[in-house]
Amino acid sequence: MRVLLVEDEPEMASALRAALTRHDMIVDHAPNLFEAEAIAALGGYDALVLDRQLPDGDGLTLIPKLRARGNLVPVLVLTVRGDVADRVAGLDRGADDYLAKPFALEEFLARLRALMRRPANVQSDKVRAGRLSFDFVNREASVGDVVLDLTRREILVLEALLRRMGRMVPRALLMEAVFSLDDEVQPNALDTQVSRLRRKLTEADGGVTINGVRGVGYLLRETQ
Incomplete structure (x- = not known):
C-alpha cells in the first residue's frame, strides 16, 4: 500500500x-x-x-x-x-x-x-490463491496455519500481485508499490525481491507461482 x-x-x-x-x-x-x-x-x-x-x-x-x-x-x-x-x-x-x-x-x-478497506480499494479483507491466504488488514501471508516469514518489501510485492492475480503487473506499478520516491533503488532491486518471494512461496508449497516477462512485469497464478 x-x-x-x-x-x-x-x-x-x-x-x-x-x-x-x-x-x-x-x-x-x-x-x-x-x-x-x-x-x-x-x-x-x-x-x-x-x-x-x-x-x-x-x-x-x-x-x-x-x-x-x-x-x-x-x-x-x-x-x-x-x-x-x-x-x-x-x-x-x-x-x-x-x-x-x-x-x-x-x-x-x-x-x-x-x-x-473501502470497496473502491479492497474488495475483501482476505484473499486466497492456491493454498496461500493473504490478510490485507494484518499484512500476513499464510499457508494453512503457518504464517510465512516475509520481509516488508516481499509483502508489498505479494500484495500488489494478489490485487491483480492472473494479470501481468507492469514493472512500473510494482516499483511504485514497493519503493518510495526517496529510496535509492538499484536496477535489479525489484527482481531480487520477486526472486526471494518466489522461493519462499515454493518452499511453503503455497500452490502459486510467479511468472515474469523480462522488461515487462510479473504475474501470480495458482498452480493447483
Missing part, C-alpha cells in the same frame, strides 16, 4: 512516516501544498494523509483539485481544528475522514486502514 503524507511539522511527519513504514506501507512525503499537488498528480496512491495548516495554505484546497481530475484517493485530514464546524467543512470539501490533533497513533492507523 502506498500513502502520500502531507505534513509540514518535521517531528509529526517523522513519527507518522515511521508508524506507517512499520506497518508495511510505502510513504512519500510532501511538506506543502505545492509539492503535494505535484506528487499526487503521479497517481498510484492508496490513501492521502493531509494536514490542514500548511505553509502555503489550507490543505483542504487540495481535495477539490484532485477530485476534479478524477483522483478519488481516500483522504484522511489531520488538524488542530477539532470543532464540529471544522470537521463538517473538511468532509464537505471531499475528505473521507477527519482526525483532530493530538491523537493516538493506534487510532490514526486504524482509521487509515478502514479507509483503504
Whole structure:
C-alpha cells in the first residue's frame, strides 16, 4: 500500500512516516501544498494523509483539485481544528475522514486502514490463491496455519500481485508499490525481491507461482 503524507511539522511527519513504514506501507512525503499537488498528480496512491495548516495554505484546497481530475484517493485530514464546524467543512470539501490533533497513533492507523478497506480499494479483507491466504488488514501471508516469514518489501510485492492475480503487473506499478520516491533503488532491486518471494512461496508449497516477462512485469497464478 502506498500513502502520500502531507505534513509540514518535521517531528509529526517523522513519527507518522515511521508508524506507517512499520506497518508495511510505502510513504512519500510532501511538506506543502505545492509539492503535494505535484506528487499526487503521479497517481498510484492508496490513501492521502493531509494536514490542514500548511505553509502555503489550507490543505483542504487540495481535495477539490484532485477530485476534479478524477483522483478519488481516500483522504484522511489531520488538524488542530477539532470543532464540529471544522470537521463538517473538511468532509464537505471531499475528505473521507477527519482526525483532530493530538491523537493516538493506534487510532490514526486504524482509521487509515478502514479507509483503504473501502470497496473502491479492497474488495475483501482476505484473499486466497492456491493454498496461500493473504490478510490485507494484518499484512500476513499464510499457508494453512503457518504464517510465512516475509520481509516488508516481499509483502508489498505479494500484495500488489494478489490485487491483480492472473494479470501481468507492469514493472512500473510494482516499483511504485514497493519503493518510495526517496529510496535509492538499484536496477535489479525489484527482481531480487520477486526472486526471494518466489522461493519462499515454493518452499511453503503455497500452490502459486510467479511468472515474469523480462522488461515487462510479473504475474501470480495458482498452480493447483
